[in-house]
Amino acid sequence: MTRIVDYELFEVPPRWLFLKLETADGTTGWGEPILEGRAATVRTAVEELLEGYLLGEAAGRIEDHWQTMYRGGFYRGGPVLMSAIAGIDQALWDIEGKRTDRSVADLLGGSTREHVPVYKKLVPERVDRIPELATDAVEAGYETLKLLTTYQTAPLESGADVDAICEHLSLARDAVGRAVDIGVDLHGHVSASMAPRVCARLAADDPAFVEEPVRPEHLRTLDRSATHDVPVAFGERLYSRWEFRPHLEAGRVDIVQPDVSHAGGITEIAKIASMAETYGARVMPSCSVGPIAHAASTQLSHHLPNAVTQPDLGEHYVDAYVDNADELRSENGRVTLPDRPGLGVDVNEAGVRDHAGTGSDWRPPVRRYDDGSFVEW
């Protein structure tokens, strides 16, 4: 079994961190250990984990490495450490796949499907653009849309605020009909008291899911029955199976959304998905970062029996960082497994080096209400 001998980290625009892990036999694995806006912080965590535990160890002992990284420091969990573990875990699976000439989906037990539908994210800059954006996406072959309500509710919400959110979905639904799955991402923008009312009203237009009806701190408020008029999706801000467990047990979540770069990587997401399966919950892996994480999500979505859809590949910098971008891109709203071992992504190392060290210091914008008080992005 070959040993891990070296690593290199690349902070690259727009806000990503790539990890290259090398083994004694010359195999190279890639991962994305990144929490957007915290590239330098996660970079330090990755360096501590690799220097402290993994360098010199056998690359193929992925589960043992996960356990050691997670439990070895006594303090555990949280977005920074779990994102660091996530990217290292992706690189270890990539190495194992390349060394055995098998895809990660194959190593996990094989694909359960020939392709995975990807959803088209609709971010309308104006409400009156929604019908056109939805129609264009369906004509391009997408069967699932995710409508991001950029609308930010007032501190004390009114009926007009509820109306505004529901109008977004109605406009999309009227434009494309009932056969298209349309999810609504509330992005934690409404209050805990308003979320049940919004979900109950959205039900009239049959959303495929309502994402993050409340912020992660308030997930217990979803026990209010009205949210169950619609399938509830969340989890992009949860980081381990221990954080998902109480919500699955309480029946608060219908679709879990762990992010392969934030929730402990491929090893942990496979377990979160398996736990979700026992509660009849489905999986929609979140992927908010770059093409390596997207490739990891694609491997997972092909393997996991309860995966339903995943985000489409973002276009930022993909052609600069990846040589087989066309194999990662969707066609007619579907993504397929690249015919390659490991994660299936052929990283263009020269392109990554060209951009390394520039422009990764992105921060979420700080927004304010008219009175100057803070609004969540």
Ligand SMILES: [Mg+2]
């Ligand atoms: Mg979201």
